[in-house]
Amino acid sequence: MVTHDTLYELYESYDTDALRAYQEFVDLLPPVDSRVVLEFWERADAELERRKDRIRSAFDAGETLAGVASRATRDQAFTALDLYSSHGRPVTVLVLDVDETLRSAGGTDNEIPLETLHAITEFHEAGVPVVICTGQTLENVKGFAIQGLGSELVHSGDLAIVYEAGTGVFAPGHGAETKQLLYDDLAESIRSIFEDVRGRVLTEAPADLRRGCHLQGNEFNVTVKPNYEIGSPAARELIDDALVYLLDLLADAVDEHLSAAGSDASIEPGRVDHRSLTRAFYADADPEIRRVLERDGVYPGTDANGRSDAYTDVLERIDVAYYEADAAEIGSRELTKVAGVERAFDVLDVADPFALVMGDSKSDLRVMEWVAETDAGIAAAPEHASQAVLEHALATDELVFDRGKSVDVLRTIAAMNEFALLRE
Template sequence: MVTHDTLYELYESYDTDSVRAYQTFVDLLPPMDSRVVLEYWDRANAELDRRKERIRSAFDEGETLAGVAATATRDQAFTALDLSTSHGRPVNVLVLDVDETLRSAGGTDNEIPRETLHVLTRFHEAGVPIVICTGQTLENVKGFAIQGLGSELVHSGDLAIVYESGTGVFAPGHGAETKQLLYEALDEPIRAIFEDVRGRVLTEAPADLRRGCHLQGNEFNVTLKPNYEIGSPDARELIDEALGYLLDLLADAVYRQLSATGPDAADGRGAPDLRQQTRAFYADADPEIRRVLERDGTYPGTDAGELSDDHVDVLERIDVAYYEADAAEIGSLELNKVVGVQRALDVLGVTDPFALVMGDSKSDLRVMEWVAENSAGIVAAPNHASTAVLDHVLSTDELVFDRGKSADVLQTIAAMNEFALVSE
């Protein structure tokens, strides 16, 4: 069993910085058809083996410590040992958000850093399944997954994609279970409401929204994205307006659906009143939505309690999500990332999950809370995540990482797994 004293001796007595540098060079040097480069790589690999052998021969747990020294910084290693001591088992599945988690528009040119991709490949080689969990469309996330991780990994049978925040699951290599359209299980009236909103969202939009936003090509969710750079003032202004617009479209669609199901289903009041009450309903449920409506001067001076029970029953099944300067979205509360992750784990055969969950938004928080309620893993978030996500992460294992530095947490968990396995 590795102790803090053993780890202290390792990082005090050995040049672990050089070991990591050699390991990074050996792992990440791109293939080149050059004899000189190949000879240089061979010399670096031999030197790496020599330095690792010194560590192997010096400690009872030398193989484990050599692996940790080659991949983890001192701080990462001590954090990993603490996590291993606290949880007593290795992580056996990764559940990873993409935008502003694995990659960041602000710090990594919106690409997943090469170091992060490399660590993910190492987890795959160690037999740890990967669940990519995103609000993006399947085609978008599948494309960059193949480009970044490689077709062999994506189609290995050990990777699943939960897309559109849980409306579908794609797990290549699993036959009839490869693609599961979870939204098909929803009631027809709920699906009809989404079809109504989708059919009107662009044609009836104000001119500035129609020109400044685009409809993301989802299979089910209705998502407006800005045509400006995500995070910019222009994007923020447009998405703030898009949020109110989507709330009004939703109010209209619910009114029409209830009116169509019977003469007593709708209470006869006009759609303008229902628009205000619908805004109040979601503002009451989500302080962030309320702040946006207040800032926009469109927070309603009405009571959501005036909504009929029929309206409340429907609205309680529909999620309205706001991502600052990024997206405004209508989705199903019955289809969220938790539902998608659970289905993905079933397909991948992970029966007793202990997951690393990484994310930055409300939809990721639901997965984190599910993990906490079931003692089923560890959570991490970037330092620019939503306040609620950061509060949750800081109340657990405090795994908060800098923008664009998702590899830091992945390396820590890889070291934790080494410690947990040697303690079994």
């Protein structure tokens, strides 16, 4: 059994910094057709094993401690032990966002660091399935996965990709279940509203929005992104305007759809117009949206009621999200990362999941909240994540990592799993 005292002795008595340096060199040295380099690698590998052997012979749990010390810092090891003490079980599946989580435009040239990719492959080799969970298209993610993780891992049957924020799930090697289009389950009424919004979003946009932004997503995830640098004042102003525009566009589409369907008055007669009602609905649900509407002077006030049941029912199935100076988005509440991850678990046969969920955005937050509510996982977020995500990560297990350093959390969880193996 490993205790805090054991870890103190380990990290005080041995040069674990040098041990980790040898381990990283042995793990990450790229293939080079050079006898000199090979001999240097062999000497480093022999020295690594010599240092590990000293630890193996000094502790009852020496094999575990040698492995932990060769990859985890002192702080990571103590965090890992505390996590296992708190949760009492190992992580059995990884759920990983890509952009601004595994990779970060601000610190890693927008590439996933080699040490992060290696850590993921080590989890896979230990029998932990991997779910890549992203807003990107399937083709984009497949390309990075095959190039970064390797075709063998991608096609092993233990990897799934939840793409376009829950539109579909791709799990190579699972026959008829390999590719599942989750939007097939959407009601035709919701599909028609999204088709309307998607078809009008750029053609009817004001000139400044058409020039200053571009469209991402698919027909069930309409995302407006700035052409300016994300986080800049120009991007912030543009996305604030885009949010108001998308809310009004959605309001028009819902009202027209309900009127065409012969619904019992989409808006109650004599009450506030449908645009004001839609703004109020989403402002009540999201304080960030309300702040934007208040700043722009278009918040309708708390007395903006009068939606019919039919109108409210539709809005409750459609999500509007705001990411300051980054994006404004309309999506389906039925096509979320949570729905995609649940389906991925089913395909991969993860019957009793305890997941590490890593992400930075509100769509990732829903997965984090889901595993927290069901006692099915741990959440981790980068320091630059959205405020709500950071608050959740800090309020649960305090797993917040520096920009571009997702590997720190992966190494912490790997150590946690090592401690768990001692008690099985």
